Amino acid sequence: MSINRATLIRGALAGAGGVLAAFSALAVAELVAAFVRPESSPVVAVGGASIDITPAQVKDWAIRNFGTDDKSVLQAGILTMLALFAVALGLLALRHRRVGALGVLAFGVLGAAAALGRPDSVSWVDALPSTLGALAGSAVLYTVVGSLTGPGEAVTPSEPDGWDRRGFLIAATAAAVASAGAGALGRGLAQTRSGDVAASRASVTLPAPGSPAPAISSRAELRIPGMPPFTTPNKDFYRVDTALVVPKVDASAWRLRIHGKGVTNPLSLTFQDLLEGDLIERDITLTCVSNEVGGRYVGTARWIGVRLADLLRQAGVQPPSRGGPADQLVARSADGMTLGTPVEDVMDGRDAMLAIGMNGEPLPFDHGFPVRMVVPGLYGYVSACKWIEDIELATFDTFDSYWVKRKWAREAPVKTQSRIDTPKPFARPAPGTVMIAGVAWAQHRGIDRVEVRVDDGPWQHADLATEHTTDTWRQWSLPWQATTGTHTLTVRATDRTGETQTEQRARTIPDGASGWHSVVVTVT
Structure with missing residues (x-):
């Protein structure tokens, strides 16, 4: 075997070792995330951080060009970049074994920082998946590439065959099998947890609303080929949000706080409280602000829920027109998203609600189960908070919500x-x-x-x-x-x-x- 050929083979194997190390790191991270929470996994955490720092124009471009596949494209991009860096670290480790291993640890620090920096992060344990995954990946890289470098720290041209082929195959195979097992176990645990939450949704029976929606006249829907149905089926209803992992919230554990400026009677509501509340049913068309002229990010559904204005009045809230000190309702989602809605619009008599049902069934997970906001007449980014868990009364002068910080308008009535x-x-x-x-x-x-x-x-x-x-x-x-x-x-x-x-x-x-x-x- 010539020196050049040996060097090429060793380099290819080192690059493969880097990819194997990355795979091991992700597999262990996913397993740990199954015990912590899915949102703490490094791909999700880094992806979420990437979305947060991406300019609004780029996000808008991604939504226009990739639609609801934008998140899959982002994750694929992250994994591709990770694979390229992994190859580079494998080649680096071939000559500087410890430096390559430290490079894997550096990626773990990046993932941990991203997880801790997410708006929905509430504990240091969110850093564990990235940290433990990086330690595993670093160990794999150090061990696997170590079998390629022979007895010394680095390979040299004078020792083209000074490496343990059998040791490399054993180490690489063991790491691959262990990583695959960890990944499979992590996915199994995540699916079990997801199944438990799915059972929570399946157990929900929507009560008959006290105020049902009027029947839709047959003359409201044109029977013309190419026309959309008047009511958009749940499976076809548009989804635009920043959640790389759809939050799976157990309805039995769900709580909603209503508090803040001008609230004289803070509320803590359960899902059962809403089920037993005075429910209304309404047909409402929602529109995303990312909808281009002639676009498809608009749809109509039959929603069932509790009037939001009734809950605010129960909490002692008065609209600004009646002397209330708060002009902004800040809604917070389980994934850390914040939306700001004009209090006046919510309390002006329109059918703004906390919805628990969509087209005759409990909300789909993609559309906010167990509870979301629906406010007719406002674009979704200022009104349609999905997976809602907190409502704070504030002012527009003291708080900017997620999209307002990114240069979108703070008030956004739907345009004709x-x-x-x-x-x-x-x-x-x-x-x-x-x-x-x-x-x-x-x-x-x-x-x-x-x-x-x-x-x-x-x-x-x-x-x-x-x-x-x-x-x-x-x-x-x-x-x-x-x-x-x-x-x-x-x-x-x-x-x-x-x-x-x-x-x-x-x-x-x-x-x-x-x-x-x-x-x-x-x-x-």
């Missing part, structure tokens, strides 16, 4: 918007009657008029489906006598206050997108 759902962009319909149809929304104001324009022609009034409530979207349609050629179809809506959505294009940051939605079709 409309969307063409059919025909789709770049569709090729045949000449003749083509049905143009879509949805429009202006929650808590209602839609009064929808107009459609073909190319640069005059605006034409679309036919509006029956309005269900002012808090839900409204479907519309317009039959078009399509002629051969390429055409641009544009829509705009006017809300019940008389305001017509603006033509001026604006991105989602800082308070929601604006502009008219258009699609280009070719009639052939």
